[in-house]
Amino acid sequence: MAQNVTNVAQTEEVTSTRRVIAASSVGTLIEWYDFYIFGTLAKIISEQFFPKDNPTAALLATLATFAAGFVIRPFGALFFGRLGDLIGRKYTFLVTLVIMGGSTFAIGLVPGFKVIGFAAPAIVFALRLLQGLALGGEYGGAATYVAEHSPEGKRGFWTSFIQTTATLGLFLALGVILIVRQTLGIEVFNDWGWRIPFILSVFLVGISIFIRMKMSESPLFAKMKKEGKTSANPLAESFQKKDNLKMVLVALLGATAGQGVVWYTGQFYALSFLQNACNIEFVQSNMIISIALLIGTPFFIVFGSLSDKIGRKWIMMLGMLVAVIAYRPIYTVMYSEANLKLKEEIVEKTEKKEKFEVKGADSLITAVTTKEFTDGTKYKETVKKKFPVDPEKKAAMPKDKLKPETKKEVTLPQDLFYKMIGLVLIQVIFVTMVYGPIAAFLVEIFPTRIRYTSMSLPYHIGNGVFGGLVPLISTRLVEFTRPAPGAPPADPLFGLWYPIIIAAICFVIGTLYISNKTNNLDTE
Template sequence: MTDPTVPAAHDNNAVSTGTIWKVITASSVGTVIEWYDFYIFGSLAAIIGPVLFGSQGKPEETLLGALAVFGVGFIVRPFGAVVFGRIGDMIGRKYTFLVTLLMMGGATVATGLVPSYDKIGWVAPAIVLVLRLFQGLALGGEYGGAATYVAEYAPDHQRGYFTSFIQITATAGLVLSILVIVLTKKAMPEADFKTWGWRIPFLLSGVLIIASYYIRQQLHESPLFQKAKAEGKTSTSPLRDSFLNPVNRRLVLIALFGATMGQGVVFYTSQFYAYSFMQNALKLDLIDASIVLVVSMVLATPLFVYFGALSDRIGRKRIIMTGLLCAALFTVPLFYGIRAYAGPLTEVAPATVNAAGQAVAAVQQALSPNLPMMTLLTFCLVLFVTMVYGPIAAYLVELFPTKVRYTSLSVPYHIGNGIFGGFVPLVATWITVWANTQPAGTLFKEHAMLAGLIYPVIIAALCWMIGSALMKDLRNVRIMD
């Protein structure tokens, strides 16, 4: 069945604006919910850790355990990209949309029902591990479908602008997860939230998934995929055509090491690791950390669209590379600034002598966090995300032909985001813990709190060098074939 709103010639430049916005809305709502589902776990890692690994465990060990389980979902995202990319290129974008949505939602609701380690032992983390595998597989098929679907409706000269709205969904999902967690936490005593209240955001996902499924069910198939299918141009083996064809394989590798690898570490460092850093390293209250991150992301959100639209005029590569370079140069100084303005810190007043000539001992004074300055610095971190992430969907879509676009786009994106980016919290936290064990006076010991940033900064710098050398500055190209 064809979409009556799409012209018979299947020219996406002639698709009505109303149709495009309907497609964007339906795609974005579902993608926001899937990111919400994915981020709940990571946002609650410090609380979920003792639930999964025992209430008597050391906090740093249970946190690392929870982050490791969280990371499993990232490992399988590339496999989800392969599985669902193949389905999307052979059967259609819409069908794949619906399957990934239900998989993600079901796994999230089930996570909220898993008993604790204290009740069922190692079965608890084992069950959650399996559920995270399902979530990772589902998300591996989600982003590529959403980006491809919107891009195949968008006019060639506005592809960066329209696909940038899909780029907002990951940030929106994180903001939504934080807001739901904060509201739930505020509605009950702290002890109740740690005991059972943390499950509410997971269970709430069931309602959101049902609403999103209904919205997506109303969509028609992408016009370019309809055209390719009608002309018999769809691929019978998307995996072979994507990875064994030397020309396409080279493009996949350039997309991974020249764009998505760096984009992944910038995204998770500037948003997710910053949130974890404020709570676990700086001991900032969850509410204060949430205010800093949410306000900075809300303020930065319009910039996803701005840089997406700008890429339609000046090209994708220039903006993406500038964002990567800024992240490589300024991430560490910005984190040092966040630490400087955060509490609890102590300031030691110098010893003085009173009127009687007696020495008065130095006094320690607690410093309250300067939330406005922390928000400003975090906003700068998120600014780099918007520069790299805003144009990248359009760049990836324009890189590959219609018959293998879903697969070819999804695999490098989810390796870059899932493997390189998704492990930022775990790898950075592990490096920090290791640095704290080094002898006093060594460089790592002195800078242990921020030692974990070595990983994302090096990856961002490598990606900038590779992308600057090998990426072509595509924009506004025809993607009919």
């Protein structure tokens, strides 16, 4: 009889914990989805909302907006973290979900630059900041909430489900974009179809809010509140007290900064590298990333669970170390497998087509060259030249406006496609090693009364600022190696030095100053 009662109690506890994890994870996944559709559609957004006169400036402006989304995250961490430590975890991360869903939905409705001029980029910029702010408050809340429900000795395992959400959110974003694009066709998608993934968010967020409304407050926080032990000023307590500030710094420099750059290199930079340095065709490059993410995602749980048994530190440190060592060799292989100069062309299969059109006052010449290679690789180059029909107007135009627009698309054969998936998958495994145990690590080093505030800031500076700036800084580093404007870069892998150096420093600091011991959560 007593045994039966114990079994029922255990089953109820497991069901309740599963419910907590599911409700927290679904909301966080949707927040990541919302955040990443913007980044994934950066190119289209730049065309829609930023002046087209200078495409590079437009793209950079979008990247800056993208970075702004990341840079604002620490402020969201402070604002919502404080709120979470004052009024509770449940209501705080419910608010962040509403803000994220609302701003994502609104981005899908903003008229383009052609319709409302400079108001368009200004509104999009403001909404992007709101997204960053909301995300800054979400993750710490979800991780803290799940950790405070988790049984001792299982915290790494339970919180690792929250850790899968960032990757699954990116996977969902890529999946939805690919499906909508394939269904509507490229032209319609580029025209207005890109809005659908943003608008879709409102339904996903609605479901998540409904689920979260039914959840109860974290037991540790509820107990503290009942006993009147909550912090009166979590910000001051977190960052003005030396003992806690020490932990914030070691968490940032010894763990989250390295984790951030490894995360963004293995997922975002890999996609950008496939598309821009290797010129892999849009659908194929997204498929490579999506499949690698899907296969790699369970490893978050594997490493989270393993960290309960052998400690958090060495799994994270090993992840950083292997990333530092392996990035250059991995990207060298990725680049060479797509490098057409290393392939043998089947000359008789080369085709060239040219089309001349008059569109209003402009002439448009479209030249399409297709090539095939002995290993099965296919290449398509589309060059579009647009100039005024009137020769006088043409002669008066600045040279850079007459520059043709070139689009290169490489489609890999099946064996190389799988090889690319394997190479990205290795990077995703590094991501799972550094990211799987980090939520449990962060919640355990800070006390309950200021946990939400204290863990959110180093996480979002590491992940958002150090990691979020990987595309911007790495792209820029590659530009340094370009001998002349328009010439190919001398070292297309030069951008990797940013994540390599940050992860290497983080590895040394983490190894020297972080303990491998796992802690129980206090209620003081």
